[in-house]
Every structure is written in structure tokens, then in C-alpha cells.
Amino acid sequence: MTFGKEPIKAAGSDHQDPGSNQSRISVPRPVPATERDTRLDVFRALCLLTIFINHVPGQYLEYLTHKNIGFSDSAEAFVLISGLAVGAAYGGKFVAGARLALTLKMWRRALTLYVAHIMTSVVTLAIFAGGALYFGRQDLIGEINIRPIVEQAEQGIVAMVLLGHQLGYNNILSLYAALFLMLPGILWLNVVGRWLLLALSAALWLAAGWFKLVPSNFLDEGYWFLNPWSWQFLFVIGILSMNHVRAGGRLPRHWLLIGVSAAYLTVSAFWVLFSWWNIDFSFGLPAVLTGFDKTFLSLTRLLHVLALAYLLAITPVISRLTRLENNHPLVMIGRHSLAVFIFGTILAMAGQVLLFVTGKNPIIGSLFVIAGIGLHFVYAYYLEWLKDVAVAKPLRAV
Template sequence: MTTQLPPDRAERDTRIDVFRALALLTIYIDHVPGTVFEALTYKNFGFSDAAEAFVLISGMSVALAYGNKFQPGSRLLAALKMWRRAGVLYTAHIVTTIVVMAMFCAAAVFAHRPELLKLINIEPLMKNTPEVVVGIVTLGHQLGYNNILPVYAALLLMAPLFLLFVSYRPLPALIFSGALWLVAGIWQIAPPNYPEPGFWFLNPLSWQFLFNIGLAGMLHVRRGGTIPVNRWLVGAAATYVAAAAVWVHSPLWGQITWFDLPVVIGGFDKTFLSLPRLLHILSVSYLIVALPAVSNLFRLSQDHPLALLGKRSLPVFLAGTVIAMVAQVMKLINPGGFAYDALLISAGIAMQFALAFYLEWLSGIGWSGKKPVRTEAPAARQSFGMSPVVARLSR
């Protein structure tokens, strides 16, 4: 059995936008630790969290945005566009890092809470300012809760090479990508921190495997392929997801690794994307693809708030990062209770939706600075192996 693609659908399939929006909102809630709502997010029901979902969706989005453009004669232009996008992400990361540091410093000074400067990796800036400034610019020093954009920018820098090999030899390309993930995890190969010891919190040499799985899967579907649906695979994925939901609430969750295996195989390390985390996000994704009743729950109208939020993912993510840091400071200064938590989370989410609606309104009156996008043929707009999707990356 395989999933079937309706050939006559021309409207935008909003499911990628909706899943991206849910990932962004989950990241926001998780980035305000200590609220009662943190216990209800996706990370509490399995081995993976919203970061894995975000990277997988990013790979799919790159395939949608650049897959058809990455052809002989236009590859350089497509590569330049991806690198320009990586530059935008780098600039956005530096700006948000400076804003967040300034905000914590202001809270420490005006609220007389100097202990705030010991949080989210700000303290090294106070002790070794010249070195840390160099580290910030070179991405060797990243603040806590502000470390997703660097790995995404790094993946976009590598994306032209990924696209080239996945387009011609998808299976060997994925085998090589998986081998790189394994080698990086076993021998702990990752971009180093500077000036502090250690590695990037999210290692791009590891996370590229998940990114490439999303990219290869979407390219396969856009070229007329299907995602096979096998009842045994569905059963195995469902069993794994259910077991993970129980595991994370048991004493087993505290184990660093099992059977003396390398952590990347038998543990739950996030930096090197350990196998249990990778299998979990892939199992969840497969169930969504294989079960139309589940997948179609996320097929919403194009003007649905979640669809609009996911469509405007980058500005919403940046705003959400800053808002989350503000809420985090407020929570540290005044722990409050349930009503206070509800106010912090609901206000932050409302501001992100307001930004998405504002940007959509600007686009509607012609102030977005972008040219109208031509509608592509339905056959080029397929996703999830089941239905058509937007043929460009939502900005």
C-alpha cells in the first residue's frame, strides 16, 4: 500500500505551515522554563522535542523552495540564494543575542538582581569580554535558548551540496549522511565553543542527517514518488512512540547510555542527536504520513492563524525568542503562580500571532517587497506523499 496523491488539488496545502507553527509555539513555551505549561509540551511525551521537528521540516522546506530550481544552469543562483538566506539567519542570530544580553543586563541593573548575569551563558561575557565577543561573532559562544539559528544557518550553507547529491543519488547520499552522523557522534566531532570549552549545543554534523532525511523525502515525493505505508512499519512506529511516552516518565529516563554503547547509539544526547531521539521524530512523522485521519487534522485553511504563523516563521521565531527571554526574566524576578504563568505564555503567543497577521496584512497591501508567486502545476506541489503543498519556502 502507498499513500495516494490527489492530482487535481491546486490550493496550498497548509500542513507544513501548521506543523512549523506548532513547533515554534512549543519552542516558545519550552524557552520559558518553570511554568506549568512546560509540562504539557511535546518533549514530555517522547525522546525528541520541537527542535527535531523544526529541523526535519526545514529540510522539507528547502526541497520545496529550491528543489526544482536546482537544475543545470541555475544551480549557482539557487546556491547563492541559500547562502544569502544563511547570512540572514546569521545576522538575525547576532542581533537577537545582543538584544537578549542587553535585556538581562538591564534587568540585573534596574531590578537589582545581579544573579541574572550568571544565567544562559552570559557570565563568561563579564569575565572575558574580548574573547566572548569574538566567540559570539564566530558562533563559538552561544547563549542558552538561543542556539537553533546557528545550526540552521550551517545546514543552509551545506544545503547546495546536499541537494546536488540527493538529487542524483538519494540512497548513497543518505548513507553518506548517516555515516557522517555516526562518525561525528562516536568520535565527538563538532564545531568547538570559544572561549569556553565544549561544542555547539546542536552539532550541525549530526543534525544534517535529519535535515537530509526531510530533504530527500520531499524531493522523492515531488518527483512523483510515494511514501510506502506498511502495517508492520505503522505498528512498529506506534509501539516505539508509545514506549517512549512511558519511558520518559520512568526511572529509565535518567540513564546516560545503555549496555555501554556509545551515547549516540544508546543514549539521549541532544547535541549529537542520539539514535533514540532520531528514531522518535521519524516514527512520529511516519505515523502522520501513513495515517490520513491524523494528517488531515492539520490541513487547515490558508487564513487559519496557525497557517499564517507558520508561513511567517522567521520573524515569528525571532520575536518569540526575545519575548521568551523577557518572560523568562519576569518569571525569575517574580515566580508567581498559575495565573501568572498563563499570562506570560498567553501574552507571548498572542504577540506572535499579532506579528504574523500584521506581516500578512502588509503582504496583502503590497508592502512585503516580494513579487507575486505564480501557482505551480499540481504535480509539482505534493507533500507528505499524500497531497500538494506550497512550492516555496515560507518566509
């Protein structure tokens, strides 16, 4: 995938099919492996900020995010970007002799994500329980799927630790942990054959949606909000797209693709704005192909995020605007994505409690979100300062 006429990270040159009449984006030269492409960081930062805004429902800024004009939201965009980043980081390294070390590294990352998920879930419980005690609002315990844990404490704690119960707005990190557990197998299949990987990934996505294959919860009859067997398909698409670019491929810039993508985004915008949800176009097909389910990543949502990504990728002005310096605030947020996401999640949970005890006042909520966005930048600067201090200490010792 390319942004405008510039490659993402280690993109190389490519040949053009002599018989093709399609206009294609040229890739002038490879980007050195040591040069970080800040465009992914910028888009990741925008997703993180949007996720934070959407995780404090009931305030005005929520209506400004793109979930209000399309089928997908920042969760889909973030998973796609993560796939691109993983493809850039590991795509060319999963070779014989290095696979065991890389597999252990990926699984260590999965463990980090799991621990982060448990930590944010425990802090979320503390925030809501603290709000219930301090403000005398026991009804807070009924929010975001907390009550089953309170009513069945022994089973609830075990279920949460074993990923058998998820709190609302605390279900993305568990998805990422599952994806990183799957990542060595994904990269091995990528070595065997990229088309084989794409076909198997698509088959798993379809089967998961068709037959409702999804990790179950222990405390109730529900299941994971974000099904890893479904969302892995978008993750794999990101990896394959980046590998295509790294191998010298290019993204076709054809008027038909542009027109179809723009038309689909337009239709989805009208669909959401005018609430056309009662229109039935299923024709007896399974919901994964015709519905709008987020858990199983229905085709409507998948196509929306891909169409949006395609139009952003082929627009040169977007490429120029998002190629920022390494010390730009947005780049810093994107570079420290996990820590910033944890920070934003905890902040959003505090914001939910604040809105709850103030009668869901949208003005108070909006002011909180604006302040929270500012704190995201402050925290990113702090993390960057810590990194600089860590680098400077060995130098002083020498």
C-alpha cells in the first residue's frame, strides 16, 4: 500500500504491466529499513484519539468522529494499521534460522498485551467501584458488564483472568493478544504462499461469521465482543499489503476502483445518517456477508474500512500532510501506542463515571474530552522524555 506517490517504509520500485492501461502510483526508491515512516504513526495517533473520544459516550465531540458517517469506526482502522506495522516490522525477517527467536518475541508481546488488558480491566473496576462508593451511586455497578463480576466474585475474577469475561470498552487488547499469538503461524503461511494465507484467512473469517465460531464468556451466555477469528482477516490484509509494497509492489490508481470506493463510502454515509437499518438486502445470505455486526466484522464494515484506506492511500496530499517530523506530537502518540492506549482507556473510564454522576451532561463531558486529548499529548511527551533519559544515561556512563 502506498500513500500518494510515496512508499510506506521499505517500499521498492516496481515494473508496470506493459499491457495494462491502468494508471499506477510510482514508487521512486526504497526507504531504508532504519528510517521510520511517520505516516503510520500519525494515522495510529488519530485512531487512538478517536477511540478515546468514542469511549466517553454522551458528549458532543463523539458526533464528530467518522463512525457517524460510515459502517466502520476507528477499531477497524487501528487493526488495519497494526497489520501494516507488523508487516513492516516482521514481514521480511521471518526466515529460516530466525523464526524461533521471532516467535518468542511475538508471544512475549502477546503476554504484554494480556497483562495490559488485565491491568486496565482491574483499574476500570476500581474506578467504577470507587465512583459507586464515593458518590453513593450503586447503579454504576450495573454499567459496562461489571455486575456479573460483583455478584459472582470468585468466578468473576477467574473468568476475567482467563479472558472469559470482558468489561465494556476493555476488549481491544485481548483481541491484539490473540492476534499476536496467531502471528507466527500467519507469517509462516506468508512464507509458504501469500495467496494461500489470504485464502485461509478469508475462509476462517467466513466460517467464524457463518457458524458463530467465537471465544465464549464464562459468566453469561455471551461471547467476546471482538472475535479474533474474524478480525484476523483485516489484520492479515494489512500484513499482506505491506509485504506487497516491501516486495516492490504498487497500489493501482484506477478510476473504476476510485469510483467504486467513493460510491460505497457515500452510500454508507447516507445509510448511517438516515438510519436505513430497516432495509433488508440479505437475500437469505448469512449476516457476515450482509449485516453490520462488529463482533464478526461483517463484510459491510470490512469493505468500508478498506475503501476508506484505499482513497487515503492514493491521495498525494494526504501523504504529504501525514509525513511529519519524528518530534511531532502526533508521531509521538503513535510511536507509544500501547502506553497511550492504556492511558486513554483509563482516562475514558474516569470520564464515563464523571458523566454518569453529573446526569450525563454533554457540556461537562465535552470539556473532559478536550482536556483528555490535551493530556494524551502531555503523556506522549513524557514517554518521549523518559526514552531520551534512558538513552542519555548509558552515554554519560561511558
